[in-house]
Amino acid sequence: MIPVRGIFRNASRHAEHCLSVKSRRTPAASVSTGPQQQHGTFYELRTYNIQPHLNTAFLRLTGEKIHLRTAHSELIGYWSVEYGGLNQVFHIWKYDSYAQRASVRAALAQDPNWIEQYISKAMPMLSSQDNEVTYLVPWSKIQKPPKDGGVFELASFQMKPGGPAVWGRAVQASVGTHTGSGYAHAVGVFHSEFGQLNQVHVLWWFESADQRAAIRHKSHEDARVVAAVRESAAYLVSHKNKLMFPCAFSPIK
Amino acid sequence: MIQLRALFRNASRHAEHCLSVKSRPTQPKAWISTGPQQQNGTFYEFRTYYIQPHLNAAFLKLTNEKIHLRTAHSELVGYWSVEYGGLNQVFHIWKYDSYAQRASVRAALAQDPNWIEQYISKALPMLSSQDNEVLYLVPWSKVQKPPKDGGVFELSTFQMKPGGPAVWGKAFQAAVGIHTGSRYAHAVGVFHSEFGPLNQVHVLWWYESGDERASIRRTSHEDARVVAAVRESAVYLVSQKNKLMFPCRFLTNEIKWLHALTFDLCKCRGNL
Secondary structure, three states: OOOHHHHHHHHHHHHHHHHHHHHOOOOOOOOOOOOOOOOOOEEEEEEEEEOHHHHHHHHHHHHHHHHHHHOOOOEEEEEEEEEOOOOEEEEEEEEOOHHHHHHHHHHHHOOHHHHHHHHHHHHHHEEEEEEEEEEEOOOOOOOOOOOOOOEEEEEEEEEOOOOHHHHHHHHHHHHHHHHHOOOOEEEEEEEEEEEEOOEEEEEEEEOOHHHHHHHHHHHOOOHHHHHHHHHHHOOEEEEEEEEEEEOOOOOOO | OOOHHHHHHHHHHHHHHHHHHHHOOOOOOOOOOOOOOOOOOOEEEEEEEEEOHHHHHHHHHHHHHHHHHHHOOOEEEEEEEEEEOOOOEEEEEEEEOOHHHHHHHHHHHHOOHHHHHHHHHHHHHHEEEEEEEEEEEOOOOOOOOOOOOOOEEEEEEEEEOOOOHHHHHHHHHHHHHHHHHOOOOEEEEEEEEEEOOOOEEEEEEEEOOHHHHHHHHHHHOOOHHHHHHHHHHHOOEEEEEEEEEEEOOOOOHHHHHHHHHHOOOOOOOOOO
């Protein structure tokens, strides 16, 4: 006897199972750990918003006196924002540990020249200051641009929660297709530790804004770039950027 | 007789039913229900003041000297200066028994000449803005002082998906619990927003130092239980931000004179 009823029952159950798997409600977030840095090095990203009418004066004073500050700790770069922000400076400072930074700040508080010649004059020019702590992603290092003069793009990616173990590879691939094809020079790739979390910043260098535009035009027709960016965009919540000019006293310019 | 036709018909109808359930024009279903609610009126007010950069040190000094005029009126849980994730910012938590109690506190403050003259009239012009938020402690948390003085505090702010604690409460509690239970961190309190941006949960953590926190994070990220619990809770997470803050050590009236002699400022320094 053909066990028809059994076949139908199994088929029916199977269909229900498939349907119920699909309608199962709880999405599974994929979070696991990826490679972590074993040392304490971090980069502090500072943004100052300057009162508009004092922007020039602030930049001039800073150019004259920044040596009083760099005597205390390592400055990676100092930029003025030109597109995507105005009357803003953005600077990156490198520290070996939170303890080292605390001792730097304690020393600064005791430095009369720094206080009198710079801080007391510069702070009143600002409307606000902000900072963020970031780590270099494991596959990146600070790489000076091939030449001086040029423009820098700070591309900030708000990634989905889950961390580098979720989107690390896709972001690395996406950055890699840009650098590997000679489209752009990545100065560094940073991941936030304090501030807005799950943020990745890529600091790009270009010869000029027009050169960047021409390169983008070309790279958007490169299937590998398009594919890699599409992959990484799956993990992207939002994206913003700024184009910045290096200040004359910036170590990276 | 085997009623094959009927069998086929039923099976076919069943299949159609299943399929049509699938293709029914989809109305998204939000899953909201209520969870345990607190039965008392206690709430915590989070206040954030943004100070004009050049007046940060002066503000902290004045506040250090005069805060006793304020704490005479109501309970201060903590007062911090933000060091990472914000600058020229102070963050403070005040506890109230009810909205009525807070209203009477504020009425009394408005009538307090010392408070107005010695502090408010001088401090407020130093600020660019103030902000506040009202929160309840989540039912499974209470305010727990750190094991020792000093140290650093992390205010970790989670923007959760809408739906409330009944949706994410258990997963969140598990994620926090795995950190505290494994002695990775001390949770001072876990707060859920009632006024301000909603569906926000703040966890206030204590650590011995920024470096100790970094080292603990490395360890905990290799702990499978932590990873699993965080993975569960991240399902409900929209975004996250945090700040590292240094506590301001405010002085009680009794010992104020002694410290004034030694010119001991609030540990949080002006931004330099």
